[in-house]
Amino acid sequence: MSSVSPVARTRPAGEPRLDFxxxxxxxxxxxxxxxxxxxxxxxxxLLCVHGLTRTGRDFDPLACALDREYRVVCPDVVGRGRSDWLIDPNGYVIPQYVADMLTLLARLRPARLDWVGTSMGGLIGLGLAGMATMSPALRPARGPGGLGAVADVPLGRMVFNDIGPALDASGLARIGAYVGQALRFDRFEQAVDYVRTVSAGFGPHDPAGWRALTEHVFVEQNGQWIKHYDLRLAQPFALQTPEATTAAEALLWQAWDHLPVPSLILRGAQSDILTQDAARRMTERNPRARLVEFDGVGHAPTLRTDAQIAAVRDFLLAP
Known part of the structure; x- marks a missing residue:
């Protein structure tokens, strides 16, 4: 049964429906x-989950390429885009995001769920899949094609876009330096220039591409353009200690080692978040995983180019 509201069904052709x-x-x-x-x-x-300060609209080109085969769902993780902000900023952590995705999946009721997660979105997916290894009640149910079920959600294939269990400290520090900055721009073009600067790792894009990468992460308010997310996201991010990061990595590796479904690792060849060594270890420790790298890109591939979209599409739709 569909859970989409009548209003959402009336969206113009070629535009996504918005629901809550x-x-x-x-x-x-x-x-x-x-x-x-x-x-x-x-x-x-196909559930597509974005990175730390991004929104679900990052996946528009990918969704357009796959919407005949899938119902493509791209949430704005809480605190971003059109979603509410949390009362307590300490809730901006992966366990809360996993809980929110389970609530969404309970509404969607997929017969099969495939996952694309960019950066933070990949960690959310790994956390969701990792629940199968943490609780006997959520162990994956084996079936045709090696599908697993997490909390009655039948996982199919998962794409991890420039993220893995090993978290590079220098890359995290780079992101942490700008997440909580309160910025106001008088013109949208200034916001575009800012995004192009802090997101140089996205790789080369034409002017239209940079505008598209900006229009959903900045919003106009009182004649100025401000970030379209809760700046308090930076608070739990800044509180991460080396000990906490080490503990988190141990849990993530455990989830990765027991991931019961085929997975594709995408890596920007110049990434400062997913190192080449970490990506290699991921393929060694989980034989269901394979790796694709993109030259001229850092953190993270935007999944907007033909080559990047083709890599995801070919993996998800392969027999």
Missing amino acids: VTCASPAGLHRMAYWEWGDPDNDRV
Whole structure:
């Protein structure tokens, strides 16, 4: 059964539908927005989850390339885009995001779920899949094609875009330096220049591409352009200690080693988040994984170029 509202069904052709799901945190309730492409009655779902300060609209080109095969769902993780902000900023952590995705999946009720996660979105996916290794009640159910089920969610294939269990300290420090900066620009073009500067790792894009990468992460307010996310995201990010990072990595490696589904690792060849050594170890420790690298790109591939979209599409739709 479709859970898309009648209003959402009336979106113009070529544009995603916007809907919301109510999620819970220890501080109360919040709404998470999600953008949806393709047939709302298709029970083959592709969930695409963005990076730390981005939104679900990052996946527009990928969604357009796959919306005939999938119901493509691209949430704005809480605190970003059209989603609510949390009352307590300490909730901006992976466990909360995993809980929100489970709430969304309970609404979508996919017969099969494939996953594309960029950076933070990959960690959320790994956390979701890792629940199968943490609790006997959530162990993956084996079936045709090696599918696993996490909390009654039938996982198919997973794409990890420039992220893995090993978290590079220097790359995290680079991101942490700008996440909480309060910026205001008088013109949208200034916001575009800013995004081009701090996101140079996205690789080369034409002017239209940079504008598209800016228009959903900056919003106009009182004649100025400001970041379209809760700046308090930086608070739990800044509180990470080396000990906490080490403990998190241990849990992530455990989840990765037991990931029960085929996975594709995408890596920007100049990435400062997913090192070449970490990517190599990922393929060695999980024989279901394979690696594709993109030259001239750092953190992270935007999945907007023909080559990057083809890599994802070929992996997801392969027999």
